[in-house]
Amino acid sequence: MKKFTSIIAALLVLGSMPSMAQTQKGSILIKNATVITITNGTLEDTDVLVENGIIKKVGKNLSASNVQTIDATGKFLMPGIIDAHSHVGLDAVNEATSPITSEVKMEDVVNPYDVGIYRALAGGVTISHAMHGSANAIGGQNITLKHRFGTSNPQDLFMQDAARTIKFALGENPTRVHGRGNNNQPRTRMGVEAVIRNGFNEAIQYKKTWEDYNAALKKKGATPIPPKFDTRLQTLVDILDGKIIIHCHSYRADEIYMLINVCREFNITNIVFSHVNEGFKVAPELAEYTMGASIFADWWAYKFEVYYSTAYNAAILTKNGVVTSINSDSGELIRHLYHEAGKAQRYGELTDDQTLALITINPAKQLGIADKVGSIEEGKQGDLVIFNEHPLSVYAIPQMTFVDGVKYFDINTDANDMRIKVSATDAVEPIFLKEHDERCMHGVDFFFTNFGRNLFEHSH
Amino acid sequence: MNINPNIKLFGSLLILVLCTSLSPLIAQSDPTGEKRVTGTYAITNATITTAPGKSMAGATILIKDGLIHAVGTNLSLPAETQLIKADSLFIYPGFIDGASNSGITKPNDPQKGENFNPSDPSDELAGITPWRQVMDHFDPKSNQIADWRKTGFTIAQLIPDGGMLTGKSAIVVFGNSKSSNVLAQNTGLYAKFRGSRGTYPATTLGVMAKFRDLYKNAELSAQHARIFASAAGLTRPEINKTYEAFYPVLDKNIPILFEVADDLEIRRALSLQKELGFRMVLVGVTDVDRVIDEIKGSDTKILLSLNLPDDKAFKDKKDNESEDIKSRLDRVKAAHQNALKQAGILEKAGVKFGFITLGAKSGDMMKNIRLMVANGLSEDAALAALTINNAEILNIQKFTGTLEKGKLANLIISTKPIFAEEAEVKYVMADGYLFDYDLKAKNKGNGIEGVWEYTSETPAGSSGGTIEIKKGDAGYTGTITYDDPAGTGKASTGMNSITYSDNTLSFNFEVPVEGNLLKVNVTGEIKGGSFEGNLSIAEYGSFPMKANKKPNL
Structure with a gap:
């Protein structure tokens, strides 16, 4: 008995220790599930063994010693859902003060205490792409998060091996904020193109300036003067060098086609379009020149440029060979992305695998992480969800969610209050209005700090 | 040893002249009477904590020229020393x-100007x-x-x-x-x-x-x-x-x-x-x-x-x-x-x-x-x-940082060990200058009930009103009048959280300003029939406030 308590005590101490260099990796054996692999069909009565965070074996009658076993008889196992467009877990979203803010990094403002991360886990989402807002033509650098909820350290949430990505935005948002709001460029869609094009051209000059300087340094006896350092332009150089994937907020076909042409001109192939409500009009072009489109299933008409929309968008894009995903862009929608995917199937009659690819392997491809996550394959990371029913059933409810083989959500042990950090002074904590992209909100957010974000829903 | 008292007197005068002649003010008269007589102090027979965890009882600290000259027992004190008897008092290094x-x-903030980008x-x-x-x-x-x-x-x-x-x-x-x-x-x-x-x-x-x-x-x-x-x-x-x-x-x-x-x-x-x-x-x-x-x-x-x-x-x-x-x-x-x-x-x-x-x-x-x-x-x-x-x-x-020879004469003299609940700061010495918080003037036990007239100085100018405090079974209650920010005349409101202990009166009240409630905190010291303290408003700062009690009729 005494030994037992000391083991418990040791576990508690270990459990509360902040993970310094490495995040937690788990081992788990899930038995007798209907395994939806996404990339290799659906396997009945199959076991999945995860060791140290990696899927070790998918097969029948697996066994492993010293590994917790979960009987998933009659249940469905699928890869963790991936959201390619989210703002969950961020302390700030928009640095809406300049048409180009490629120097800002979302990793600087990750808030691991956001209970929205846990809610996403309860919806089976294991990875979200925490993005800058859409106020600027070229926004900030995004961060891909693994939902390792429970830590105080934002870095524990970072998917360290994910690709670098950046937010771009076209259309009404940047023209409203900077043009109408600040009497600055861009005021029109033409201006948005000019801002992006000028940015890239300046980046080319910037790159040359530093190359010349570094070359001059190598000459004997030379005393070159260092140029000014500019992270903003350096980030654009990295885009031109193919090191960063663009994720671009967009609605209309003409502007999508515009940015495709700009990218072709600058030899940029790493681009994904977000929202893309008129994507069905330029599906062949999206298929040929981009890494795909990340869309809403049936969400539109919230502003003028989003009226020409269809619930067949996902199916049309998919059937034209566009890598297509369905994203949430919302702390609420992120909890039922499997239903959102189901809508695409309802309208466009996609197959189950095509449909579930919209929220697993396809967003993984768009984030440059498809070799690590997005399907149940040996060697991939152990991000998994167990559903009670087929995930495309309207009765589907996630039961358990795993990240790197560690269970972060279990519907049977789901406490009422999952907050990690609580205010020492307020029983009801104020919810801060985080959206700053509306010019009309400038200077007045102070008066609205007690209003919920839901009242001022993120404008897409 | 028998020394001629005149010689001794002469000696001290000489020291006094030598000391003061270092000061450029010596040639001027001091009609204000503010100039201190001496900068040499000895605080005697106190419990002195020279550094955290290091205390000595019955010790004396000698201050000269803004510096600590000596700490210990049996110190020889110069003739011009002003003695502060600190029996039963506690001395600590001044806080930093x-x-x-x-x-x-x-x-x-500078002006943004036209066409600001x-x-x-x-x-x-x-x-x-x-x-x-x-x-x-x-x-x-x-x-x-x-x-x-x-x-x-x-x-x-x-x-x-x-x-x-x-x-x-x-x-x-x-x-x-x-x-x-x-x-x-x-x-x-x-x-x-x-x-x-x-x-x-x-x-x-x-x-x-x-x-x-x-x-x-x-x-x-x-x-x-x-x-x-x-x-x-x-x-x-x-x-x-x-x-x-x-x-x-x-x-x-x-x-x-x-x-x-x-x-x-x-x-x-x-x-x-x-x-x-x-x-x-x-x-x-x-x-x-x-x-x-x-x-x-x-x-x-x-x-x-x-x-x-x-x-x-x-x-x-x-x-x-x-x-x-x-x-x-x-x-x-x-x-x-x-x-x-x-x-x-x-x-x-x-x-x-x-x-x-x-x-x-x-x-x-x-x-x-x-x-x-x-x-x-x-x-x-x-x-x-x-x-x-x-x-x-x-x-x-x-x-x-500590009380040692050669360090700045910054110290606190308190009536009890400094963190004790009943401790009161009696003197503070900063840079060799003594600040006397005379505790005797405090008139303990004299109630605060009654009507007070107050004035306060804010950036908007001087304002004032009355405070009326009553004592009931559940503690103090009161009302305060103030210049109505919405217009002319006085407005009045109830006072909240009125506390009075150790001669310190504190309370707060709320003033409606353009639809918001501005919370005003008041805290200060009562000496006899007078109150001296501060009125503070979060974000705006702290402003002096004085009040005098009207005789109870």
Whole structure:
């Protein structure tokens, strides 16, 4: 008995220790599930063994010693859902003060205490792409998060091996904020193109300036003067060098086609379009020149440029060979992305695998992480969800969610209050209005700090 | 030995003449009578704590020329010594404040002008003013200095107000008002994660990026200047006062004083420090239990606020709340308890830290320290955090922080051990100048019930009204009248949380201003029939207030 308590005590101490260099990796054996692999069909009565965070074996009658076993008889196992467009877990979203803010990094403002991360886990989402807002033509650098909820350290949430990505935005948002709001460029869609094009051209000059300087340094006896350092332009150089994937907020076909042409001109192939409500009009072009489109299933008409929309968008894009995903862009929608995917199937009659690819392997491809996550394959990371029913059933409810083989959500042990950090002074904590992209909100957010974000829903 | 008394008298006169002739004021008469008779003091037969954990009973401390001349027993005292009998009293080193905004005003924001482009503001409009000197924005006559000195503070590091990079801090002693009292300038560059509303950088995102950008370009600018100085035929460096203000930081001569609001901001500051390599002091540290390993693993100094969260959220809650509300309140209570433990957690982890008054109220200070002590902080560590630790963090330990020969004559004389509940500060000596808080004048036991007439000085001018206090079964109740901000005439409202103990009266009331309720806190001291204190309004500051009791009819 005494030994037992000391083991418990040791576990508690270990459990509360902040993970310094490495995040937690788990081992788990899930038995007798209907395994939806996404990339290799659906396997009945199959076991999945995860060791140290990696899927070790998918097969029948697996066994492993010293590994917790979960009987998933009659249940469905699928890869963790991936959201390619989210703002969950961020302390700030928009640095809406300049048409180009490629120097800002979302990793600087990750808030691991956001209970929205846990809610996403309860919806089976294991990875979200925490993005800058859409106020600027070229926004900030995004961060891909693994939902390792429970830590105080934002870095524990970072998917360290994910690709670098950046937010771009076209259309009404940047023209409203900077043009109408600040009497600055861009005021029109033409201006948005000019801002992006000028940015890239300046980046080319910037790159040359530093190359010349570094070359001059190598000459004997030379005393070159260092140029000014500019992270903003350096980030654009990295885009031109193919090191960063663009994720671009967009609605209309003409502007999508515009940015495709700009990218072709600058030899940029790493681009994904977000929202893309008129994507069905330029599906062949999206298929040929981009890494795909990340869309809403049936969400539109919230502003003028989003009226020409269809619930067949996902199916049309998919059937034209566009890598297509369905994203949430919302702390609420992120909890039922499997239903959102189901809508695409309802309208466009996609197959189950095509449909579930919209929220697993396809967003993984768009984030440059498809070799690590997005399907149940040996060697991939152990991000998994167990559903009670087929995930495309309207009765589907996630039961358990795993990240790197560690269970972060279990519907049977789901406490009422999952907050990690609580205010020492307020029983009801104020919810801060985080959206700053509306010019009309400038200077007045102070008066609205007690209003919920839901009242001022993120404008897409 | 029999010495001719005349010779002895002559000797002392000679000393007096020699001493005073060093002062340039000797030739002038002193019609004000303010000039002190002597700068030599001996405080005798007290319990002297020279440093945390080091006390001696029945000891005397001799002060001369603003310095501690000797501490011990059987000291020989010069003839001009003014004796202060301190039998049964306790002497401590004067407190040192790691970061203070007492007496600091915020410089006016510059005008944005027509066609202002928020994406490309001047540094000043973006809250980037690292070249500012705090002494240019300091009012030494501020009541706040007097308030904090009364609690025992004798030295403070003053920090400038402003945006993300407010300017350079300085260290002052709270001594004689005729002196500039500056001990050091350019002691640190003050930074915070504060965006510039509607202007780049507006959010933490922009502030982090801008900080990196400024730092790296300051390095390149310094490099350019060096190359230019050593070679001919080169483009001249463009002088940029923002970059130049960073040079002492780059050279590691001064630290960045980074103001942090919570553990996430601590991590952000630590990550900037790790990336760029500057010396750092974290100001206003909280939530240390969540970042203790990161703090220990970094070469960073820690300053803790003397402010603690209040317990209003759960203090007066009734038992008939629902289970849901109860469990919520339990969590708030636990979080509150945890906040009180932070100083103790740092001590246990072996992290030296100092206290700051920034964001704290002088009236709550000792109460808060006692709360921290009740929650795991040792009294020695509390004293160290108010004295020697801050001296070390500010790099002034050579001449202050403890009571030793040769150090500045900064000390506190209290009636009981300093952290005891009934302790009262009787004298404070700062820079060798004695401040006497005469306790005898306090008229204990004289009630506060009755009608008072008060006046207060605010930037809007002098205003006043009446206060009426009654005592009932449930404690004091009262009403206050004030100049109605909505128009002319007087308005009146009820007073809340009226407390009166140890001659200190405090209460608050709320004034409706344009649809908002402005909370006004009043605290001050009652001496006989008069009240002297401060009226403070969050965000606006603290203003002097006086009141006199009308005779009870």
